[in-house]
Amino acid sequence: MFTRPLALAAAAVLATGALAACSGADASDGRLSVVAAAYPFQWISERVGGGDVKVTNLVKPGAEPHDLELTAAQTALIADAKLVVYLPKFQPAVDEAVTQNAKDHAFDVAAVQPLSDIVEDGHAGKDPHVWLDPTRLATIADQVADRLAKIDPTHADGYRTRAGALHAELDAIDKEYAAGLKTCQRTEIVTAHEAFGYLAARYHLKQVGIAGLSPDEEPSAQKIAEIISDAKEHKATVIFTEALVSPKVAETIANGAGAKTQVLDPIESLPAGSSDDYAKIMRSNLGQIRAALGCS
Template sequence: MKLRIKAGAILSVVLLMSLLATGCGPQSQGKIVEGKVNVVTTFYPIYEFAKAIGGEDANVINLLPAGVEPHDWTPRSQDIVNTSKAQLFFYNGAGLEGWVPQFLKGLNKDTKVKACEVSKGVKLIEADGDSEHQHEGEGHRDQHHVDPHTWVSPKSAMIMAENMKNSYIEVDPAHKDGYTHRYMELQKKLEDLDNEFSTTLSQMPRKEIVVSHEAFGYLARDYGLTQYSIMGLSPDAEPRARDLMQLSNLVKEKGIHYIFFEQLVSDRLAKTLASESGAEVLVLNPVEGLTEDQIKHGDDYFSLMRNNLTNLVLALQE
């Protein structure tokens, strides 16, 4: 059960004003370093994988500051400056960063940066039905009909990591061995995580999860779960009262014990649904970014995903 969302496209003029804005809001998290491969990433999981593969040969700059939800973020002037000087620009694609086409057009004309859509090759999920469709080539992907949350499944994350490794080697073949070695280490960690999810979730008696934001389609598909969402692909989408009532009835009928919410967006609707249906609330993290507290605690993609697995086990018990 997926609720429809109504989201307007980001107008070029709005983006241009945002790009030209200075002195307001958080800036890019880093500076260009001479003598290294400079990499600009759009948000946290791509940043973590890029750092892991790049190692000492790369300088990775992440655009999104801590605690910022990526769906509605837009870049600023310093981000254009850094990206124009970089060798690689890693973005998720699949419609997540609607600002990317205009952003790339705004780069300096003499830039040599290579843009890499790291989700390329992942079998994408259509958001307006149960069908799945593989988009091939460099064509436009409709951000309103494709689920962009590829990284939430370790299986998809492995494809994304391989795309990054290949791009590193393309722009810096002299350090191919280092990139390949570090990629293999990251791949092994992702394979271990994948095995944990597969083994553990296959043993759970329940298979349905109710989430606040429709961000777990790839996780559900790859590990045999069914996702029911309060909101659509955008965490800002407001559901209709009728949809909430239907979802409340479903929670009661299936005896679902927990409604999942996430930390970077409001938990109001999840708590409302839980109150209406007699369920409790629990965190399921789409790993779109780290909070300041998570940074202080040394959390990363792997610790957050294992926390997710722990909470899924709790929710999927009889």
């Protein structure tokens, strides 16, 4: 039987646990545990959550998110998190972990921003790179704020205020792209990785991909010859490659077309040690595209 002091202490512990559960907070430090399946979702979760959340990105800096394999510790993080922000069919290991451990606290990004259809190697699929349209990412960030507010009503105003500020910043990036790409000599971007479909659609460009949506896909010799011919026809001056993918094929095409290579970042993951963020990289990408297309 409890003595009175022990009973009071036990009641206090139970009350503290109940309050943490009601507020959605983690008992360790009072912040919500949020798991992001890739960098863009980490960025918006941190911006919306501020100091009220602790965000863990499942993908290490410099790693390809497509190739993610979860550790036991990461699977436990997914199970214990208050919110998991992910995109189905982008990272199969995350899909499996969510299905088994996080159905009741996972946010499916595609549920609020339906993905575009693509055809890759003759098979129909979905393009996951929705964050490269900043207006779509703004809508996703708004939904992250709504979910955090429901989990943690005490800090709801803060989540929604920060989401509003982030939405405004993304709208500003959208306007910069629209103005910067309004008058260009060319509209065709040749990319090593077909990740820029949403960006191209938003700003009335045409993407010509060397490879499909998988960044490590190797194009056939026939495909390379076709792209060289197309690049020459449209007088492309730049073939875009990216930091996390070998530039060899892009360099081969650039040499054949009399062009040069430049990096265009799909912002799937930050390079190790980078101090950049989504907004800075998007603006850098805009500068690269403007130079490549001869925009005034």
